[in-house]
Amino acid sequence: MVDSYKTTYFLKQSEENRKRSLGFLFQTSKQENELKNISEAITKLDSIYESLDKKIASYKTAESYKKEEYYKLIKGNDIEFDQETLFGNEGIVDLEVKYKKYTDEINKIIDFKQNFSPKEYQKRNKLNYIENVLKQENLLNYVALKNYINENTMSLLDKEYRYLNNKQYVKSFILEKYFNKVSYLEKEKVQYNLYQDYIKHLEHDAYNEDTKKIQEICNKIFPEKTKSLLEKLDELLLIQKMVQVNDNSLQKILENRNTIHYEYHQTPELNDKGMCPYCGKSWESTELDQKFIETESIISDLMNIQSRRAMELKNQIKKAYIDPMLSIIKEKSENLTLIDDEVLATIKQIANAKLNIDHMYKLTEGFRFDDNINILELDSNGLNLICNKVKNYIESKTLVSRDLYDVITKLNTVSFSEELKFIKKYLDDLDLNDFSLQIDSNPQKSLLDLKSVTRSFDQKLTQSKERFKFSHEKVIDLEGIYDFYFDNNSHRFEEVTIDQITKKKRYIHNQYKWKLNKKVSRIEERMDVIQSMLVEFGKFKKVYGDEITSYKKEMIERIKFPFYLYTAKILQNYQQGFGIFLSTLKKDDSIRFITDPTTDHDAMHHLSSGQIAVISLAFTLAINKTYNISNNLKFLVIDDPIQDMDSLNIHSFIELLKYEFSREYQIILSTHKDFSAMYTKYKFERLEGNGVKVINVQNLLHKSIEMSDD
Structure with missing residues (x-):
């Protein structure tokens, strides 16, 4: 294609x-x-070769390596740059980084030595310490109350406020004389309840309903009159039954007669004849009515005679038997020793607790109960009022007030030994006893006394700050060199001189150069290989x-x-x-x-x-x-x-x-x-x-x- x-x-x-x-x-x-x-x-090999060649050119200097004898600069501390062997098998870059780190640290120490003053540093620390003390309210309070913060005084205070904090101790003091009378008081209470039951039955008018109970009471009070009383009660019971039967019959007759009488007057034909509707005898109308009224009166009188007899007999029983028994029972009841149920329960509870209240007598010395108050007549609220009076009296007699006692209790669990050592060492012109409350119960110590003493101590410490003014430029230590290298010790600081530090710097430099020369020799060997x-x-x-x-x-x-x-x-x-x-x-x-x-x-x-x-x-x-x-x-x-x-x-x-x-x-x-x-x-x-x-x-x-x- x-x-x-x-x-x-x-x-x-x-x-x-x-x-x-x-x-x-x-x-x-x-x-x-x-x-x-x-x-x-x-190309890469050429680049590496050129880079190594430049490095060697920068590392090679006219300065020759000089052997420097090792010595330890900072005694007692294991410092990295203060070791005999400083560099290992790290590469050149890491070697340079480590060398720079060491020299930077040495230069910082030299600069620190030239500008830092341990005396000024101590002044600053003391001033800071005083300012810290002034901020610690607990420390000021501790100094003021140190006489109270000891085993004996704390034991005494704890005992006093243990009585105050626990009402059982106060109640035990108030009710102690009744501890051995608990059994007697309980019996009196039972007898009183029995008498009240007797009174309830005797004051009940229905004697015929409580015959057995009245007989029981009479056997207790008048055993010799029990027989005659029973006869009277039986007679009363019989009459009351008869009265009840007769009254019912007569009442029925009256009701029937009234009905007939009403019907008679409603029937004119009978009324006109003048015939008696009960017996058939002829009467004048007015005479018939009069006779009706007279007969009704006779029947009513018959009913009243029987009732009066029962009433008379009942009054005889009341006067001869019931009233004398009530009088005797009430008299005996009034002579009983009565006590509130809750108070009695409190006496039993505290008596069983067997609390030791010996010290209470010392605390309550001089306290007098109100002559008008009978403890046995008090209820639980009244007993609490008496307890509060006793507590208030005891609290007024303690060494310290309650709020001051709370402060002492909190301070008893902490320690300010280091702070007190510092004050005694660096503020030796201060007598801490001048700022401490003395143990004296007259008058009782309170928070006002504490504040007065701590205020004086605070003012004295503030005045002491003037003698510790320092130069800020002489205490700058942002990197903590004084602590890390010299353990905040002025003697160790003075031991290390600028000349010694400079000598250590030369040692580090020579060690670096010696190691660097070895590294350069290895690089040159590598360069020869690269060239080949x-x-x-x-x-x-x-x-x-x-x-x-x-x-x-x-x-x-x-x-x-x-x-x-x-x-x-x-x-x-x-x-x-x-x-x-x-x-x-x-x-x-x-x-x-x-x-x-x-x-x-x-x-x-x-x-x-x-x-x-x-x-x-x-x-x-x-x-x-x-x-x-x-x-x-x-x-x-x-x-x-x-x-x-x-x-x-x-x-x-x-x-x-x-x-x-x-x-x-x-x-x-x-x-x-x-x-x-x-x-x-x-x-x-x-x-x-x-x-x-x-x-x-x-x-x-x-x-x-x-x-x-x-």
Whole structure:
């Protein structure tokens, strides 16, 4: 397949690019790739060599290595740059990084030594410490209360407030004298409840309903009168039953008479006759009514006589038996020792607890109970009121107030030993006893006393700050050098001198130079190896290059003549039928197309596009003819070869194809002009006869589309 556009593009390239493209045409691509790899390897080795050479140039100085005796600069600390062996097997870059790190640290220490003052640093620390103390309210309170924060005093305070915080102790103090009377008080309570039950039954008027209970009570109070009382009660019961029966009968008679009387007056015919409705006797109307009233009165009197008898008997029982018994029982009940149930339960509970309240007597010394108050007459609320009075009295007698006791309790769990050591050491003019509360219960110490003492201590500490003023420039240590290298110790700081640090810096530098020289020697050895490799690779490159150039030149020499002949046949109107020469340089495989063997000007620079198209076709046909690319498949396909040719060149080109290639090749030409197609067919038919065909590809395409649509 000959693509005139691509072939023309090949010819228009520079000589160097043509040379590269020939590798494909002459099948030297594999060898040229190997040559390219060799060239790239040489380039990389050259780059490495130059880089190493520059490094060596920068590392090599006129300064020679001097051996420096090792000594330890910072005693007691394991510092990295203070080791005897400073550098290991790291590369040069890491070596430089480590060396810079060490020298930077040494320079920082030198600068620090020149500007730092341990004395000023100590002043600053003391001042900071004082300011910290001033911020610690607990520390100020601790100093003020230190006399109270000891085992004995705390034990005393705890005991006092244990009594105050636990009401059981106070109640035990109040109720102690009743602990051995619990059994007696319980019995009295039982007896009182029994008497109250007796009173309830005796005061009940229905004696006949409580006969057994009244008999039981009488046996307890008047056993000698029990028999007569029972007789009276039985008689009363009998009368009450009779009264009940008679009363019911008489009441029924009265009701019936009233009904008859009412009906009588409602019946005029009976009333007019004057007949008694009860017995049938004739009466005057007024007389009948009078007799009715008199009879009703007699029946009522009969009912009242029986009831009065029962009432009289009941009064006799009450006066002779019930009232005397009630009087005796109430008198006995009043003589009992009574106590509130909750108070009694409290006495039993505290008595069983067996609390030790010996110290309570000391705390309550001078306390007097109100003479008008009987403890046994109090309920639980009254007992609590008494407890609160006792607690208030005890609290007024304690060493410290409750709120101050709370402060002491909290401080008892912390320690300020280090802070107190500092104050005693650096503020030796301060006597902490001057700022401490003394143990004295008269008067009782309170929070006001504490605040007064701490305020004085605070003022004294504030005044002490003046003596610790310092120079800020002399205490700058942003990187903690004083702590890390000298353990905040002024003696260790003074031990290390600037000269010693400078000597350590020289030791580090010499160690670095010694290690660097060893690294440079190794680099030079590697450079020698690289140089040897470059020489060998150069030899390989020359051999490959010479062989490829020689081969290409040989190939070009073989196509020179057919190329010259084909260009001469086609370009009839150029140089009077002379062809184009192929030329190669002696030491190169670049191709030039020249019109005159005596000059080296490339013809591509002054030929027309049609002439360049002819040369490209001639060049491709010459290669095909010379190297017989395929023996079994001889197809020659040329895409629109005559589009840029004039008529004479078209004729010459067709003649060339007809006589040089048509007998051995199946030729396929394409064109977009009908005339060119018909002319080419005509020329080939004169030689081949009917073996030439013209195919309209566009018509075939349209037909295939129509068939697919159907």
